Amino acid sequence: MTDVRFSLGGARATRMTLGRWLLFIILGLFVFYFLTPLYVMIITSLKTLDDIRLGGLMNPPSQITFEPWIKAWNGACVGIQCEGLRGYFWNSVKIAVPAVFISTLLGAINGYVLTKWRFCGANVIFALMLFGCFIPFQVVLMPMARMLGLLGLAGSISGLVLVHVVYGIGFTTLFFRNYYVTIPDELVKAATIDGAGFFTIFWRIILPLSIPIIVVTVIWQFTQIWNDFLFGVSFSAGGGQPITVALNNIVNSSTGVKEYNLDMASAIIAGLPTLLVYVFAGRYFIRGLTAGSVKG
Amino acid sequence: MASLEIRNLVKRFGETEVLKDINFAIDDGEFLVLVGPSGCGKSTLLNIIAGLETETRGEVLIDEQSVNDVHPKDRDIAMVFQSYALYPNMTVRNNITFGMRVRKTPKEQVEQALSRVAELLQISPLLDRKPSQLSGGQRQRVAMGRALVRDPKIFLFDEPLSNLDAKLRVEMRTEIKKLHQRLGTTIVYVTHDQIEAITLATRIAVMKDGIVQQFDTPQVIYDQPANSFVASFMGSPAMNLIPARLLDSEGHLCAEITLEGGEVLSLKLHLPEEQLRAHAGSLVVLGLRPEAFGDQDHAIGDRQAIRQFTSRVDMTEPTGPDMLAMINIGGVEVTTRLHATADIRPDSVGAFSVDMSKAVFFDAENGNRI
Numbered sequence: 001m002t003d004v005r006f007s008l009g010g011a012r013a014t015r016m017t018l019g020r021w022l023l024f025i026i027l028g029l030f031v032f033y034f035l036t037p038l039y040v041m042i043i044t045s046l047k048t049l050d051d052i053r054l055g056g057l058m059n060p061p062s063q064i065t066f067e068p069w070i071k072a073w074n075g076a077c078v079g080i081q082c083e084g085l086r087g088y089f090w091n092s093v094k095i096a097v098p099a100v101f102i103s104t105l106l107g108a109i110n111g112y113v114l115t116k117w118r119f120c121g122a123n124v125i126f127a128l129m130l131f132g133c134f135i136p137f138q139v140v141l142m143p144m145a146r147m148l149g150l151l152g153l154a155g156s157i158s159g160l161v162l163v164h165v166v167y168g169i170g171f172t173t174l175f176f177r178n179y180y181v182t183i184p185d186e187l188v189k190a191a192t193i194d195g196a197g198f199f200t201i202f203w204r205i206i207l208p209l210s211i212p213i214i215v216v217t218v219i220w221q222f223t224q225i226w227n228d229f230l231f232g233v234s235f236s237a238g239g240g241q242p243i244t245v246a247l248n249n250i251v252n253s254s255t256g257v258k259e260y261n262l263d264m265a266s267a268i269i270a271g272l273p274t275l276l277v278y279v280f281a282g283r284y285f286i287r288g289l290t291a292g293s294v295k296g
Numbered sequence: 297m298a299s300l301e302i303r304n305l306v307k308r309f310g311e312t313e314v315l316k317d318i319n320f321a322i323d324d325g326e327f328l329v330l331v332g333p334s335g336c337g338k339s340t341l342l343n344i345i346a347g348l349e350t351e352t353r354g355e356v357l358i359d360e361q362s363v364n365d366v367h368p369k370d371r372d373i374a375m376v377f378q379s380y381a382l383y384p385n386m387t388v389r390n391n392i393t394f395g396m397r398v399r400k401t402p403k404e405q406v407e408q409a410l411s412r413v414a415e416l417l418q419i420s421p422l423l424d425r426k427p428s429q430l431s432g433g434q435r436q437r438v439a440m441g442r443a444l445v446r447d448p449k450i451f452l453f454d455e456p457l458s459n460l461d462a463k464l465r466v467e468m469r470t471e472i473k474k475l476h477q478r479l480g481t482t483i484v485y486v487t488h489d490q491i492e493a494i495t496l497a498t499r500i501a502v503m504k505d506g507i508v509q510q511f512d513t514p515q516v517i518y519d520q521p522a523n524s525f526v527a528s529f530m531g532s533p534a535m536n537l538i539p540a541r542l543l544d545s546e547g548h549l550c551a552e553i554t555l556e557g558g559e560v561l562s563l564k565l566h567l568p569e570e571q572l573r574a575h576a577g578s579l580v581v582l583g584l585r586p587e588a589f590g591d592q593d594h595a596i597g598d599r600q601a602i603r604q605f606t607s608r609v610d611m612t613e614p615t616g617p618d619m620l621a622m623i624n625i626g627g628v629e630v631t632t633r634l635h636a637t638a639d640i641r642p643d644s645v646g647a648f649s650v651d652m653s654k655a656v657f658f659d660a661e662n663g664n665r666i
Binding site for chain 1: 343346348368369373374375377378379381383384385394395398399442
C-alpha cells in the first residue's frame with residue numbers, strides 16, 4: 001500500500017479530497033461485504049445451539065463456547081464414523097505437501113529447460129503444457145480413474161498426489177518459464193564455461209534466484225490442491241479422503257438438529273491453512289507476480 | 297597461453313548463413329579484436345570459439361588441436377560477458393571462485409588465486425559484497441576477475457565495455473591493455489567500437505555480413521583498408537570517400553573530381569602507379585583520411601605530395617587539440633582535420649592542402665581497394 005501512495009507522489013496524494021473520501025467509502029463497503037460472512041461464521045462457531053436458535057444472526061454470542069471446535073476436530077460424524085476432521089485434515093496435508101513440492105520442483109526444471117536449454121520442438125511442448133492448464137477437471141476424470149486403476153493407486157493418497165502433480169505441472173511450468181525468460185542466458189553461459197553442468201547450474205545459480213516465483217507457485221498450488229473437491233471425491237475412499245470431502249459429508253449428514261456451530265467451525269478449520277499461507281506469504285505473492293516485469 | 301586458428305568456419309541458423317567461410321590464425325599472446333557493425337556475426341564467432349554454439353562446418357583450433365568436440369569447460373578458456381553475467385545470489389568472492397570450486401580445486405589454491413586476482417584488479421575490499429551492491433565499473437572488474445582467476449589459455453571478451461559510461465570506458469580500456477601487456481595471454485575481444493579495436497588490438501578482423509573484410513594489424517587496417525567498407529568503418533571521423541576519375545595527363549596519374557557547378561578539381565597522385573595505371577580513365581573512389589588535409593599554413597607531410605585547393609567551408613567543429621572543417625568536394629561532405637589555429641571560417645572560402653601520398657583508391661563498382 002505504501003508503494004502505491006508514494007508513486008502518486010507528494011503532498012497532493014495525502015490531502016483528503018472528495019475523490020479520496022469516495023474511494024475510502026467504496027473500499028469500506030467492499031471490506032464490509034467480504035468480511036461479514038467471515039464474522040458470521042466465527043461468531044456462530046462460538047455460540048451454543050440454543051444461542052443460535054434464540055439470538056439474531058449478527059448478534060455476538062451471549063456465552064462463548066469452544067465445544068463446536070473441539071467436536072469438529074475430533075468428534076463430528078463423517079458418515080457413520082464420528083472421529084471429527086482430524087484424520088482428514090492430515091490426509092489433506094499428506095496430499096498437499098508432497099504434491100505441491102513435486103509439482104513445483106518439476107515446474108522449475110521444466111521452466112529451466114524450456115528457457116535455458118532450448119531444444120527442437122520446445123515451443124510445441126510448452127504450448128501443449130499451456131493447453132493442459134485449460135483442460136477442465138471433469139474431462140480428465142474418467143481417463144484418470146482408468147490410469148490410477150492400472151497403476152494400482154486407485155483410492156489411495158499417493159494416487160491423489162499423482163493426480164495433483166500431473167494436473168499442476170502445466171501451471172507450475174508456465175510460472176517458472178515466464179520467470180526464467182527474464183534471467184539472462186549469459187549467466188548460464190558463464191557457468192558453463194566455469195565448468196558447471198546442467199544440475200549444478202540449476203541448483204546453485206538458477207534456483208537461488210527463483211525464491212519469488214517459488215513462493216507464488218507454492219501458494220497457487222497449495223490453494224488449488226487443498227481446496228480441491230472434485231478429484232478428492234472421485235479418487236479417494238473412506239478414511240483416505242481429503243478434508244474438503246469430509247467437510248461436505250459433515251455438513252450434509254443430517255441427523256436430527258442442524259448443528260450450525262459445528263458446521264461453521266469445521267468450515268473454518270478446513271479453510272484455515274490456505275488463509276494462513278496467504279497471510280504469511282501474501283507479500284511475496286504480489287512481489288513474485290510482478291517480478292520480471294520490472295527490473296531491479 | 298595459446299595460439300588460435302579458425303578454418304573454413306561456417307555457421308547457419310536455419311536458412312540464414314551468419315558466418316561465411318571464416319579463416320584466420322593468431323599466435324600465442326596476440327590481442328585479436330573482432331570488430332564490425334551489429335549483426336555481422338562477431339558475437340556468434342566468439343561463442344563458437346568458446347564452444348557455447350556449435351559450428352555448422354569448419355574447425356576451431358587451439359594450440360593446433362581441434363576443439364570442435366571439446367566441451368566449453370574443457371577448452372581452458374575464460375569469457376567476460378557484455379552484461380558481466382555475475383551470479384546475483386553469490387558474493388564477489390564466490391563469483392570469482394565458483395569455477396574453481398565446481399572443479400574441486402584444493403582450498404588453499406583457490407584462496408591463493410583469489411587473493412592474486414583481487415590484488416591485481418584492486419577489488420579486495422569488495423569481496424564480501426553482492427553484485428547488486430557494486431557500481432558498473434566494479435562489476436566489470438569482478439567479471440574480469442572471474443576470468444583471470446583460472447589462468448586460462450585464451451580470454452574471450454564480448455563487448456565488455458559497452459555498458460560503461462564514456463569516461464570509465466576509456467579507463468577500463470587502458471586497464472585491459474595493461475593487463476594484456478602484463479599477462480601476455482592470448483585475447484579475443486569483440487566490439488563494435490572501432491576506437492577500442494584500434495587502441496587495443498595487435499590484430500584486427502573487420503567483419504561485415506558474416507565475412508571477414510580484412511584481417512591485419514591496426515596500422516595496416518587504418519592506412520590501407522581492403523575496401524571502402526573497412527575504410528568508412530574504421531577511424532573517427534570516417535575516411536572521406538570521394539567519387540573521382542583517374543586520368544593520365546602527361547605521364548602522371550591525376551584524380552579528377554567534378555565539383556558542383558561543373559568545375560574540375562585535378563589532384564596529381566603521389567603513389568606508386570603500377571596497379572593504378574590499369575584503371576586510368578575509369579571511375580574510382582578516392583579515399584582520404586581527415587588528417588590528410590591541412591590548411592595552407594600547416595601543410596604536413598612530404599612537400600612533393602602536397603596539393604593545394606580552395607573550397608567553401610560549410611561548418612567548423614573545434615575539438616580542442618584540432619579543428620574539424622566540413623567542406624563539399626564533388627557532392628560529398630568531406631571532413632578535414634585541421635590545426636586548431638587554422639584560419640578557416642564557416643561560410644567563407646578557405647585554402648586547403650591535401651597530402652596525396654596518403655590517398656587510397658577503391659573500385660567504384662565493388663568497393664575493393666585498387
